[in-house]
Amino acid sequence: MIEFRAVTKRFPDGTLAVDELDLVIPPRQVTVFVGSSGSGKTTVLRMINRMVDPTAGTILIDGDDIATREPVALRRSIGYVMQNSGLLPHRTVVDNIATVPFLRGEKKKDARARARELMTVVGLDASLADRYPAQLSGGQQQRVGVARGLAVDPNILLMDEPFGAVDPLVRVELQTELKRLQRELDKTVVFVTHDIDEAFLLGDQVVLFKPGGTVAQRGTPSELLEHPADDFVAEFIEAGRPRSILR
Amino acid sequence: MIEFRAVTKRFPDGTLAVDELDLVIPPRQVTVFVGSSGSGKTTVLRMINRMVDPTAGTILIDGDDIATREPVALRRSIGYVMQNSGLLPHRTVVDNIATVPFLRGEKKKDARARARELMTVVGLDASLADRYPAQLSGGQQQRVGVARGLAVDPNILLMDEPFGAVDPLVRVELQTELKRLQRELDKTVVFVTHDIDEAFLLGDQVVLFKPGGTVAQRGTPSELLEHPADDFVAEFIEAGRPRSILR
Amino acid sequence: MNSYSQAFAWLADPAHWSGATGVPQRLLEHLGYTGLTLIVAIAIGLPVGLLIGHTGRGREVVVPFTGALRALPTLGLVILLALGLGIGILPPLIALVILALPPIIAGAYSGVESVDREVVDAARSVGFTGSGVLWQVEVPLALPLIVGGIRSACLQVIATWTVAAFLPLGGLGRFLYDALPNEDYAQLLAGSILVIVLALLVDGLFALVQRLVTPRGVLAGRTADIRTKTQSPTRKDPSWLAPEKA
Amino acid sequence: GNNGNPLSNDSGSKGSSGTITVGSAAFPENAILAYIYADALSDAGVKTDVKANIGQRDRYIAALKNDEIQLVPEYTGNLLQFLDSTSKVSSSDEVYSALQTAVKNGGGGKLDAGKAEVLDQAPGQDADSYNVTKKFSDDNHVTSLADLKNVKGELKVAANPEFATRPYGIPGLKSTYGVSATLTPINDSGGANTLKALLDGSVQLADIYSSDPSIAKNNLVTLADPQHLIAAQNVVPLISSKVASAKVKDTLNKVSAKLTTDQLSDMLKKSYNDKEASDQIAKEWVKANGF
């Protein structure tokens, strides 16, 4: 369980990105952060692995204050997947997946073997192992990113708009794959998106952020859909609906 | 009316981008090209203003073969709006809008006055006139792009994923605005997108491209929706639908 | 250190500030030589660089060629030309033009190439002609890099004209060459200081010009901070931006 | 102490490990002589090493003082002027004995007193000389420096830049002969461009070494020097005393004995006309003269 207690983040330039946030992220579920641009989703996500430290408030993982944890070690224990995959362009696919095991000082051979297994798990062909990221399609790169996030078998997986930059068809495929993976692996996943449809599709719990770094509403997809807390929530959900005759 | 007759485009590197395309784009309507990445939508669009010349086949505008038209003059008579707006970063908003009138040698003063009018038409505040593109939000930049496309009062307006890069909320706003504009101005609009929902929302006619540069189906939105020509069309439309409980 | 005070004493001596061998005269000569070299080098290098940048052609030939030009030792070139053409301004002028060409050409072509292809493509789409694209879009946006190339050429030319005083020429190098065999370290240092100060002033001037020619709209777009912002999805395949024809 | 003169740097003398480093000035004749000294010495079983092309006198003398080189071929008159600018003597023997004293005394600090010496001087001379074209000589009736007074119009001398301040240069011309001239500095020690400047009329006088074959080749007139403005310039080895063992002295004295002006001229012809490398010319000479 991840818990935010009265967490505030003000950047040095004065931007108030997160304002007195109280939030509980239940374990072994997918929690999706959704909201428009600049509403603080990424900032909140990054506070979990201490890429950003809060200005005030505490964040607890399984009851321990993470401010006491060494950031580098903490990060190595949490999977992180981002938009545009953030792969290291100068390493091959296997070596990218095995990055964190390498960092932890595991034997190269073992780490690579496990990386190859993970490629199968995320649905990547073994023949791609020795390619460089630039030689893969966008969808394949994202899969590598996910595999890398899973490489150390973390309890927590943070995903920041992981499918934001891929084709709609590929996106559907990746979403389906993620749902399957989650059923198998049963991790605590925090997923950021600004697509309300994706949020409702993937999330056990959805947290809708308002500009200014506050939570507009939090709940299961059906709670949000049936009982929007205010006009903002209703409007945001409305914008995500198809407006064509598809509806 | 724009007419494609057996148009083929093979790029120097051998890529076959468009294959024997026959297509009629009716006047004073919005025709939307939709399809996945690399299916040749942009290439077909750019053949209309001779940014790309076909390898074989003819393209007619109102019955005249455009191969006989001088490309630069042709382009100045056709509005063009693209993703990321393609504004000139070193010119102010008014001057960007007045680019083509300037090129045509109109008086600076008149062109600027007209540019200011157009700013109102596309819903831009007059106070933004002397800003540079980099000082605008993405949505505002797109509006400037549209205004520039309209500056010479063209009969034809080509739009290549003009709203692809903006926030969902802003996107809705721009789409609504475009519908309003089209009702007012009554141009021949060719609009490219890879979002099927946007296609169905805006298009009087939708052309669905298949990878390899052929047309999978062409028709009104309801025709496509109710009578998909084949599995590809059905699947493509399906992928565009919300898969969450929103449906 | 003592040599510095001697050098400043040398500089303070009014006798060194007048006449045909005085500082002002030498300074003017030096500026004249430098200006002449730059004008010739710009007249040759700029069109070549702009053309390569604009058309994307000829790069394979010209880039290695300018690399080879850089390898030519200026001293050797000056001597070679002096032996061939005799003393006079021509040998060092040619040698220094050769020295100045690579940065000017590189500044021009890389400046033009650095202009966002999407902007160039958009300009063509709305009906700019080829030369319209070059002069109204590419050159204004490339100007900071173009001036940057000229700036570093100028620095090298100012510093290297001193070497050319190997020949019977004026310029600040005279102070150095005349000082070396005469053990006049005050003058040697003073001469060096003059060259450095001149180079700095000119460099500062260029920095200013570079700032002035940077389009305001480009300056406005620069952000100082690396944000956490994730970019909105953009197109992944910009291959169609490759100019089909120039 | 380092009183601001970069060349008076006397940081730590490198105890010479038995190798004698021969330096040379930056003109071919001097380099040839340096190689001759080195070759003759190594034939006599002394380890040698050559640092050619060091620069002008101030640099290699400083290097000698600094123990970076131990031996250098010199010219009596110019070296004396350098060490003692007040000296007025000009005949060969007077110059040589004055030079011995000057070197012993350290030449006003330019050398360390008692640490260096000159060995026997060679009969061969190679002095700076003022040259004019035959035509100029005929037109203006000039055969001697004294005649220059009567020449109308500007007089320009092509020479190395140091000519502007040396006593045998522009200042000496004025004080000894009352002739005002200006310098056109050309850094080739009387080489091709100096000659070219003289021949194409951009200067009227050129300082060219008397042994330079180009004087004869171009029919130049070397002006006489009745007032002995230019002192005798016999070739002489300047050496650090600590390496000047009996064997070394003996060998170098034998070399000097054979170095006549004609020999120097011959060697320069090989250099200037046949473009042989200095070390090559030296090797041939050493072999031919049986060392």
Add this chain to the structure above:
Amino acid sequence: MNWVVTNWSQVSEYGLAHIWLSIPPIVIGFAISVPLGWVANRFAFSPGVLRAIRPVLLTVAGILYAVPSLPLFALLPSLIGTRILDPLNVEIALTLYAVALMVRTTADGLAAVSSDVKLSASAMGYGTARRFFGVELPLAGPVLLAGLRVVSVSTVSLVTIGSVIGVNSLGFFFIDGYQRAYLTEVWVGIIGTVIIALVFDVLLVLLGRWLMPWTRRQRISRDARLAAAEAVSA
């Protein structure tokens, strides 16, 4: 040609001297520039005076580059107490020029490394030092290489000026050839210098391919291209 054959011992001696004189400035200059370039960027966004480090460093580098080489060679003994005939004078001066050229390139190259990649490296648990050597330095590699090639070529060509003060290289043939009015000899010096420069260049390119296998198969980013462009227009 004949002359080269008969004087081969001299040509090869000075050629080798040229090579040995050129290598240390290139290598040491590079080694010094990398930490300086890092420092320049490290504090680029810091508050207060630290922010000035980058412009100050780059300006000082600019000043260094404006110092003419000849007097620098001659004055170094008095400035740092080296011996007069010591090749070290030339080496130090050329190293300074190398640093002057290279610092800006390194700073630009490191700054051009995609912030996405740096961020994801941190997110996975790279520490600062490890991230620098494992991610930033290799990814700035192509830009550094472009800068290093310019440094290499200009160092090889500047070494010749040492001959004016008796630190001999192929530049000796310029002085000697000048005094003897012998064009062939000057040509030999020039061509020799160019050959050495080109060989160094080829070696650097090969070294780059070997060390950065990934660059063979992909385009470099726009930022990196820009930084490389700045490097070559120096």
